[in-house]
Amino acid sequence: MTLGHAFQALWAIVARELMKFSRQTGRLVSALVRPLLWLAVFAAGFRNVFGMAIAEPYDTYISYDVYIAPGLIGMVLLFNGMQSSLAMVYDREMGLMRLLLTAPLPRWWILFAKLCATAVLSLAQALAFVVVAWLIGTELPLLGTGSEASAWHLPHVLLAAVSAALMLGALGLLLSVYVKQLENFAGTMNFVIFPMYFMSTALYPLWKLEESGAGWVYQIARFNPFTHAVEWLRYALYGKDPGLSPWIVLATLAICFFAASWGYDPQRGFGALTKRGGGGGPGGAPGGAS
Template structure:
């Protein structure tokens, strides 16, 4: 049974990796967005945003170095949401019906899809880190802190992939994905510490944005990676990320179960059996 489950994981992850390897434009588009922010936005605001010495930094840092972990989070976030689009497409084409009728527990099949999403997310994030270093923004990812950085990045990729999995339960048509971009991705990214520290939000008087950013799981994913790179204690961020991962995956698994779930999938011809 275990061998069968691992074989299914290899097959699903291998299929997604093979499909991604044939989509060169997908990798390019995934990297262009954060690299534009790094090369243009960070350069333009380098002398506008003054960053005081604050945890996890021990000295003043340039703005591009501050937003780089947030841009890694952007790569993970957009690929996690892209996975929800792929899930909706597979459901409409009937592929999810075939996949979910496999003689394996449904949560395991979904976890295999989630693992495939995380693998692709981490590959794209790794490519971004390399190109950013070539552009002059070198992140401290190598050293004694590397295992902690990898743990933070993997956990963030899984959490955002689980969020995409949860959204795919509710997105019934491909046309609705644009609404997801407007109401999920952009608020989650901009109301976080990806672009500016929490203390700066509070200091500027943006109280409601500060409160949202404090409870935004994406904030804690970015902060966990940021603190891990400098070998500092990330506080409660790992627990919030892992808790959000478990909650999103549990609710998504429940939603994909036609016997107990939301029932939205079984009302469409392309939903799981």
């Protein structure tokens, strides 16, 4: 594999996903409606119920919609990462993954290209959400006027967002190894999405969970990778040190991607792909790899 060939394949896969997304206007609308409903309805209703005390990374009192905005950005990234798993399952059933995985390229590079395509789409949808949120009055530090956050924080914010998008995309990639049919997708995704989102700091800080006595929820939220993705983004927006969150996000990304690459290898993987019927040719390869 030459470097030029590898990047040509990467661009081809990313461009394909971008072109497919450009023809799916409803996908962008549906990706924005969910977090905007939380921002415009839920946050407005609970603005005066949840008092946000001064705590890191904030230097002053903030409104509830400002607090949950990073979590809603994470929601956009999470749902698109999980939707990429659906696309992988669909491509496998249609035979496209069989063609891709039998290309004269390392299997991990093809999966990395799919992961990059997922991250690009996730970030585009997250940017669209940030713009609409700003239009309806929720000012994040890098967008608001008179904010203490300055332009040099932007690279940190971008790094946090890209890492979170890649981590959640890698999780979706791993799940696509085990979701055998499209009919099983909804149940599997709900089992993953809602616990990850609600048992995190997307809607409430960790100290409130501990203060309320919800000990088991607090412990789950502490070790939830999505919590650390949201916290990294939240701290980056205010130019603060996110602690161990970046390392946890990057470690989760590496583990999920390695496990997905292993699972998509019919010679060394978990065996789920090689045992599927109806997806490949005689003998289970190369069709078993799809």
